[in-house]
Amino acid sequence: MRYDSITEAIGNTPLVRIDQDVHGLRNIDLYAKLEMLNPFGSLKDRPAWNMVRDRLAGAAARGETVVELSSGNTAKALALIAGMHGLPFKSVTNRMRVPEIKDLLLLLGARIEELPGQSECLDPTDTADPLTLFHQQLSAPGSTHLHTDQYFNPLNAQAHAEGTGPEIIADLDGRAPDWFIACVGTAGSSTGIARSLRAHDPAVRVVGLVGAKSDFIPGIRTADEVQEVGLFDPAVYDAIEAVTSDEALDGMLVLLRRCGMLSGPTGGAAYHGAVRHLRALDAELTERRTAVFVVCDRTEGYLGYVRQRRPELLGRPPVRNSADTVTDAELAAARSVEVPEARAWVESGRPLVVDLRGPFAYGALHIDGSVNIVDELFAELVRGGLPFSTSRPVLLACPIGEQSLRYAALLTRMGHPDVRSLAGGIVAWRDAGAPLVRD
Ligand SMILES: Cc1ncc(COP(=O)(O)O)c(C=O)c1O
Known part of the structure; x- marks a missing residue:
């Protein structure tokens, strides 16, 4: 494999079967789509590149700054791409909750702007959410912001509809899986992959996973938060199910310790949510079926998150008062x-x-x-x-x-x-x- 640019290495990630002894499903072959093997480390490499690639020509000469409302993987991918093209990158977010990601973004040269969101409730005479106001400024005519707009940009879902989905079908010898299970953040990956799988076989069932109420799994939204996402369409999903952060870490441990997959918490959430959903259906089956879930990113960026929630996994005393x-x-x-x-x-x-x-x-x-x-x-x-x-x-x-x-x-x-x-x-x-x- 020889490339002229690292962006050419985005996509074509492996689809790897999970051993039946691990998941225990008798009639379902369960596969992990290893999006963490993209060059910048996550499933967000695809939409980041797709949203920005056609807007790079002349952007540096026009003095543009790439801007995204992201505190995670999209920001990371965009910071790297912006750096390659001589552009500054600014990440705007209402709270950087994973310190490793903040440090990494700073190391990549990103500027970080933290704004409070509406839920923090500011001045009642101010009717607009500061983030929404900022969003409007970014899109105003004459702005020197190259705003990728992941929560609304159809190129986000398109990257997965044209890349990730077709790769899954090709790796399953031209067949779509019977079930597709994915965590929902911007909804770009689940929407795009579901679209391409269903175009191939309308019978594919799609399960969207969200964080449990007032819980926090970095990268995905809770059932309430997801309603505010521009790309989110409930009609895409046959079921929307909640996963707790504890379940996400349990799933992550299985992927790490038994499958050799260096997954982050949302990959763990997807594994846990997939097995839980499928277990109830498995016993009724009389012929073999296939399911695919997505491993979105890697473990290393979440050691602080693990330390906070499960310190005993890192050889520290358990948290009593949490x-x-x-x-x-x-x-x-x-x-x-x-x-x-x-x-x-x-x-x-x-x-x-x-x-x-x-x-x-x-x-x-x-x-x-x-x-x-x-x-x-x-x-x-x-x-x-x-x-x-x-x-x-x-x-x-x-x-x-x-x-x-x-x-x-x-x-x-x-x-x-x-x-x-x-x-x-x-x-x-x-x-x-x-x-x-x-x-
Ligand atoms: C770690 C992680 N998992 C899952 C997702 C969800 O992906 P999507 O935004 O395509 O819904 C994201 C999105 O940022 C993420 O960073």
Whole structure:
């Protein structure tokens, strides 16, 4: 294999069968499409190149900057491609949550702009999400931004419809698989691959996997978040199923330890989701069937993510005090207070009010007298033990009241006698017209 440019090495990734002894399905051959073997390390190499290739001529002379709203693999691929073509790259995101990726992007020469999203709830007189506003500026006439627009750009899905899908069919000797299972981020890969497989055989069943509610698997969206994605069309999927971060890591461990596949968490989520979905169908089958799932990227960038969630896998003591370990029963028993009651409580001056949002959103508007401890920092604090005296009650606030309820459950378990979550979060407080101040 000899190439003139690294971009020529994008695509033609292997399709590798998972040993039956590993997955345990009796009548289904399960294959992994190893997208992590693309040259920049992920399934995003294809859309990144497809979205930008025809816009590179003359871009440097026009002083253009490649820009994408991405905190992960798309940004990585675009940063590398931009560098090859003498262009700056800027990644705009509402929170870089995987530190290794941020470091890698900086190493590649990317500029990173972190903006708060609507869910962080800024000034109520500002009707537009800062990210949306930024999005509009990028597309304005005369802009020197070469904006690839992965959440809306049809070239994202097209890269997979014309590349990944046909490769799967060719490697299955001209047949489409009976099932195709993939995680959903921008929805580009699942939509594009599904389109090409169904053009070959309309009977292909497609399972889309999303993160479980208020859980975080880097690269994919939760069931609620996915509704906001421009390329997402529910009609593409025969089923949409949720995977927890724990299940994603379990799946990743199987791929790592038993299959020789250096997969990241979403590859693990896809493996886990595939086997779980297919197990129920396998017993009914009377003839052999085929299923394909996608391994999106590699393990190395997620060691910090693993360390946080499963430190015991890295030889460290297990995390005792983590919001991820809160059980459904603990969550149901956690105390939350509706806005009117919370307001009276705050006015009494008794509770310590802790706001878990980002500092930007907190600075714009917050409950007077509250302290700001951003959620990542709060997670670190509680890991070491109760961060507050038990003699003062605590009111926890986050954007919509989900995260704060988890922490209320956790702190209760840790022995705090009176910790409550603001029901509906700062959004409900704001919508009720309760007072907020700005710094
Ligand atoms: C690691 C990882 N897995 C899965 C996906 C989902 O792919 P898509 O955006 O095509 O839905 C992404 C997208 O960024 C990703 O980075």
